[in-house]
Amino acid sequence: MRPDERELDEELRGHLALSIKERIDRGEDPKAARRAALAELGYLPAVRDSMQRVWYSRWFDAVAALALDMRVGMRSLWRARGLSAAVVVTLALGIGANAAIFSVVRGVLLRPLVNRDEDRLVYMRQSAPGIGADNMTFSVPEIEDLKARVTTLSAFGDFSTIDFTLIGMGEPRVVKAGLVSGSFFDVMGLQPVLGRLLTPADDGPSAAGAAVLTYRFWSAALGGDPAVVGRTIRLGSRTATVIGVLEPSVPYPADTEIIANIVTSPHHLDALMVTGRTHRMTELFGRLAPRASLDEARAELTAAHAAIVREHPEAYATSEGVRLDVKRLRDQIATPARAILLVLLVTAGIVFIVACSNIANLILARSVRREGELAVRAALGASRGALRRTLLAESLVLCGAGAALGVVLARPLVAVVGRFASRFSVRALDVTVDGSLLWVGTGLALAAAVLLAYVPKLPVSYGPAASGLAHGGVRITPGTNRRLKAFAMAQIACSFVLLSAAGALLATLVALQARDTGIDVRRVLAIDVPVPIEAFGPKSIAFYEEGMRRIRTLPGVEHVSAGNVVPWRDIGTFGPFSFAAEGHVLSEGEEPPHALLRIVSPGYFATLGVPLVAGRDFTDDDRGGREAVAIVSHSVAARLFPDGNALNRRVWWTDPIFGQAPRRIVGVAGDVNDQQVAPGRPTFTIYHPFRQIPAAGRIFVRTAGDPYVLVPTITRIIREIAADQPVERAATLEDVRADVLAPDRVNAFVVAGFASVALLVAVVGVAGVLAFSVSARTREFGVRLAMGSTPRELLVGVLREGAAIVLPGLAAGAAAGYVLTSTAATFLGTVQLPGLLPLLGAAAVLVGAAVLASLMPAARASRVDVLQALRTE
């Protein structure tokens, strides 16, 4: 087949030898013969090359021509290093960001779950919009009712989350566990990687305790130890045997470390759980029956649910508006991340547009400068195709380099975006860089390259436009100038959209951060020291009081108290529950008030810096056997006791769990916002002394110095009293609150980051366009100065030119932003338009930056030396 170079050489050498020999045979002098033969052969490499070329295809020629153009392009780009670097970096940012975000979107929204026939899995959610409960979960009677009435689901899987003190695997600690019935794993279509999973044989009150470890816990905390199967562990008061390890799968509804059978939780077996229709704590899944569609299942389930609600009016208040929603499990898991990821995708797209239009401007300006070169080449007979190919080769080199750098950049970006998105969807955690990234990068680069190659106008080989040949100078045709300005306007418009979005997010963040929480968060340490529910009693009171007494003796400790809820961190526990207040009569159709239940030790208000508005704090005498007392928040006192005297009146929970015993109000505390609920909603709170409901579990310590220094000592003190006691998650309230605001902060940060990149690029773009326009009009300015214009007038003129780019850009941006938000609203439900302040702020920033950007070229225009300018050409 195709001969290699060596073979070609040998053939030609053979020819040479024969040729020389023949000449000598004819009687020529050997030296002369050799010279003549060599002369006849011609330039050897060229001959060899043309022999080789025979074997290549037509494509090879085209590619070779392009490769040559690319080599030439590289050299000419190297001469314009600064510009090339700007283009490559801008493109890399655009491509990198897009590729990274696309990877995450693909991983989170589009990738199927590992579960068997995952598109047959549905998730059911009961919610009560009337009281703002978006996930009420289900009670056991509700689940039984649904099971009995529905045929479109072949099986149900239930999952409830509970905290266990886990002993027998490392330090004693509290773990989040899932409790499931035996059908769960089969319904979810999951497999074990080790041992077995729970089956219906593990159901019932007499089964042995059995626990499955999740893959993440097993591999991360236990180092993937296969010997773990068969080990016995203690879960709270019960024991369980580890029977297997679950395959890696999306942990939903909760990221738990173990999943155990029902028997491990005494609470799940008692009558309240089994028969209490309003005692809801279970999430519900189902598998579509063969041939049943999601829509059929949804119709049947909602009808069945409506019937259940009608049959039990005592359990479903009309005002709650209880409803049932049915979704595909995959969609349910992706939902919270969908909006934010789509926003990110759009943001990255806008940045890419800004980057591309800036690059287009740079290329356009460059092509005007080389109009002379192109005109010469055209005059020498280069076809339009050849010129276009030259331009394409250059933009391919640029975009290729940009894409390569972008893909490199995308790798760390995927990790960052993935971590960010994992706050919204657990699936984002295991998003990795995949092959699609390369394709996205290549696709974007090719699109950009072709686009850029068609930006500059080719010289016309006839007529006055060939003037490039005659003059060495730069002339801008009105067309080119219009294009330059259009691209700059596009950049301004896009930047304005992004800046307004960033401004709106920042405004939200500032509002959140500035909101008065009613708690003095500085130097207050919160520590989880949990005790199992069934251990609550006089013994646990004594345990906490002894612990607090010892901590109080430590140097630097100002206040120590116990409570049941760490503000912000323990959101969603202990309420809100419905209650009634003495003398407060519900008007017709009014829903009963709901309040958060807080259990605190004396000194709690002092520790957290919450003022007591009236009455007294709890004392050690408020204990079991004495009169039941309570402290209410200011909002309760003000709203339910409008005569202004709540003290010594009574409140009681109407939820049956708490026995409905009336409690006398002994104090009124300041309002506290520890829930991040919607602003304007009063946070009703009722406090109980922990000696009367001994369900504390959190210890708060106010210190004079750095609170974290005390953590090891406090842990040691608690362990001295109870060796197996978990002591966890020590953090200052300041950090806890910062953590709660983290998603908002990261949102604002990410969008602001994108916006500043866009702003920077846009400002450079405007400055570039003006500088270019000024440098090309040096002669014009010279003439105008000579005719009597003042430098000031020229300066203002250039600034006005800048404004002529920025203002239409702003208008276009505002219009585009409006369209974008209304489109987004159809996809995402409610989307708020940014307030006036962020909009004005964004506009001000842009105008300011643009004025600064135009100042430099404007100053140059006003300083043009008349004589030199007139002589320039």
Next chain:
Amino acid sequence: MGKSPDDQRLELLQGTLDMLVLRTLKWGPQHGHGIGQAIRQHSDELLRVETGSLYPALHRLEKRGWLKSRWATSEANQRAKYYELTATGKAQLAREHDRWSQLVTAIGRIMNPAPREE
């Protein structure tokens, strides 16, 4: 193209080199140099093939499958690549020969028109 000192020399007509090479090989396998010599001798030194055209032409014909090649030692004890006609090569030669004859006749008619009957 280098100028030949030989004024007698004729330029090859475009497209005829392939045919000449194929025809030359009808006498038997030959190496590149031999082919060049044969063309020169059989044309009474009027046609001379440039090395830079001959060898690419040989490779082109081989790629099309009209020739096959093998390495052998020449009569002058020099290793050389010998080319040989293939069956399709023979068919191609016949086709080109026909076309050439037609072309010569046609051109001849134009250049030397037969006297018309008035």
